[in-house]
Amino acid sequence: MTEPAFDHSEYLEHVNTITAQWARALGASGADAAVVPAGIAQMYFQDDQAPTFHPNPHFARFYPDDNCEHSILLVRPGDRPKLYFHRPASYWYQPPTLPDWAEVAFDVETHADDEQLMKALAAAVSGCSRIALVGPAESCDLNLSPDAVNPKALVSRLQFARAKKTAFEVARLREATEVGVRGHIAARDTFRAGGSEFDIHMAYLGASRQQESKLPYPNVIALNEHAGVLHYQHYDRARPDPARSFLIDAGGRSGGYHSDITRTYSANPGDEFDDLLGALDAKQRDTVAQVEPGVSFVDLQMRMHREVADLLVSFDILRCSVESAYERSVTDLFFPHGLGHLLGLQTHDVGGHFANEDGELAEPPERFPKLRFTRAVEPGYVFTVEPGIYFIPSLLKDLAASDAARDVNWPKLETLMPCGGIRIEDNVLVTSDGVENLTRPVFEALD
Numbered sequence: 001m002t003e004p005a006f007d008h009s010e011y012l013e014h015v016n017t018i019t020a021q022w023a024r025a026l027g028a029s030g031a032d033a034a035v036v037p038a039g040i041a042q043m044y045f046q047d048d049q050a051p052t053f054h055p056n057p058h059f060a061r062f063y064p065d066d067n068c069e070h071s072i073l074l075v076r077p078g079d080r081p082k083l084y085f086h087r088p089a090s091y092w093y094q095p096p097t098l099p100d101w102a103e104v105a106f107d108v109e110t111h112a113d114d115e116q117l118m119k120a121l122a123a124a125v126s127g128c129s130r131i132a133l134v135g136p137a138e139s140c141d142l143n144l145s146p147d148a149v150n151p152k153a154l155v156s157r158l159q160f161a162r163a164k165k166t167a168f169e170v171a172r173l174r175e176a177t178e179v180g181v182r183g184h185i186a187a188r189d190t191f192r193a194g195g196s197e198f199d200i201h202m203a204y205l206g207a208s209r210q211q212e213s214k215l216p217y218p219n220v221i222a223l224n225e226h227a228g229v230l231h232y233q234h235y236d237r238a239r240p241d242p243a244r245s246f247l248i249d250a251g252g253r254s255g256g257y258h259s260d261i262t263r264t265y266s267a268n269p270g271d272e273f274d275d276l277l278g279a280l281d282a283k284q285r286d287t288v289a290q291v292e293p294g295v296s297f298v299d300l301q302m303r304m305h306r307e308v309a310d311l312l313v314s315f316d317i318l319r320c321s322v323e324s325a326y327e328r329s330v331t332d333l334f335f336p337h338g339l340g341h342l343l344g345l346q347t348h349d350v351g352g353h354f355a356n357e358d359g360e361l362a363e364p365p366e367r368f369p370k371l372r373f374t375r376a377v378e379p380g381y382v383f384t385v386e387p388g389i390y391f392i393p394s395l396l397k398d399l400a401a402s403d404a405a406r407d408v409n410w411p412k413l414e415t416l417m418p419c420g421g422i423r424i425e426d427n428v429l430v431t432s433d434g435v436e437n438l439t440r441p442v443f444e445a446l447d
């Protein structure tokens with residue numbers, strides 16, 4: 001296992017930045033120490049096997065490596081964070097080694113034994129007047145009262161702060177993008193060479209050099225109608241005949257940070273589906289270009305629905321005005337998910353609905369309950385922009401039963417239904433005066 005190589009000064013600056021965030025958040029919540037367990041994988045029911053371990057993201061933001069099960073951080077305002085590093089003397093599994101960057105950022109105490117680790121931690125916090133536990137409570141037995149476990153006043157501040165990335169985090173997101181794009185290029189080429197969903201999935205894993213259990217989220221590898229299942233989860237071993245379309249939603253990870261990228265292709269360049277996906281691609285680029293500090297993501301969502309209405313009318317799928325398709329919510333049946341979400345240590349990163357750091361919510365508009373991101377954007381935020389147009393049988397049934405049914409060119413729609421749908425998804429970074437698309441230049445450079 002090779003360790004991730006980080007620029008130590010950038011990493012230290014990141015840890016200093018987030019340590020200061022924790023100090024402020026602890027102060028506001030009235031606690032004087034935070035205990036942050038990485039977590040312990042939970043076994044399947046009556047089994048001795050567990051799913052692949054995913055660390056507590058509050059821990060992962062300090063410690064950007066997955067090999068940290070049972071380790072615990074102690075964060076106290078004014079002190080360097082202290083890492084209680086768990087290194088069991090196991091011969092069943094390879095014990096983790098302490099990465100060189102960890103000693104740059106933390107005081108470290110290494111324990112082979114879990115109980116000894118907990119005892120040392122309990123002794124260290126015995127003088128604290130108010131301890132908060134931030135993470136999975138079952139992995140840290142300090143006998144705390146329930147209101148000391150993940151207190152909202154603390155956690156909402158930490159989650160709010162995660163939207164704005166440090167330079168270290170942006171560097172990891174760039175790496176995660178490169179990982180994903182390498183896979184995407186191989187996947188596209190395997191589709192063009194006649195591969196099945198399974199072949200494409202394997203090509204993605206190989207080219208992005210990721211094991212399946214470490215993917216940021218399960219690959220969506222969808223041929224034909226499967227592209228109309230938003231998180232389609234199977235990998236058919238046989239290629240359909242004919243293959244018409246291919247949607248791939250797949251990402252990469254680096255230092256725990258995720259990329260989240262979708263592309264759609266036609267098997268028949270120049271056909272109507274290809275034209276439609278090209279037109280949606282152009283609208284997606286236009287929408288990304290609108291991003292700048294202060295823009296409301298809710299406004300972008302509404303703008304994109306108008307753009308989808310425009311495409312449905314201009315491709316003669318709907319025979320009504322663009323405004324009427326938008327106003328009557330007809331677009332909601334073709335584009336049933338939100339335009340995007342925050343991205344970071346989690347694919348659907350936390351805090352997208354926070355109006356402020358106190359955790360008050362900015363709920364999505366009633367019409368768009370699935371929208372995960374309602375904040376005005378600020379420099380340093382990283383999020384996805386992922387419009388779609390899908391031909392989903394159950395939603396088209398709703399359309400057929402609605403007043404708008406008479407405005408639908410059903411024969412045209414039926415020619416597109418076997419293609420399933422289109423989604424185009426890039427990841428963007430808000431800069432001081434605009435936006436940087438993190439995804440597209442990497443495709444251009446690596447292709």
Ligand code: GLY
Nearest residue numbers: 217249260347386
């Ligand atoms: N891959 C999950 C999403 O795009 O939100």
Ligand code: MN
Nearest residue numbers: 260384386425
């Ligand atoms: Mn996404």
Ligand code: MN
Nearest residue numbers: 249260261262
């Ligand atoms: Mn995605």
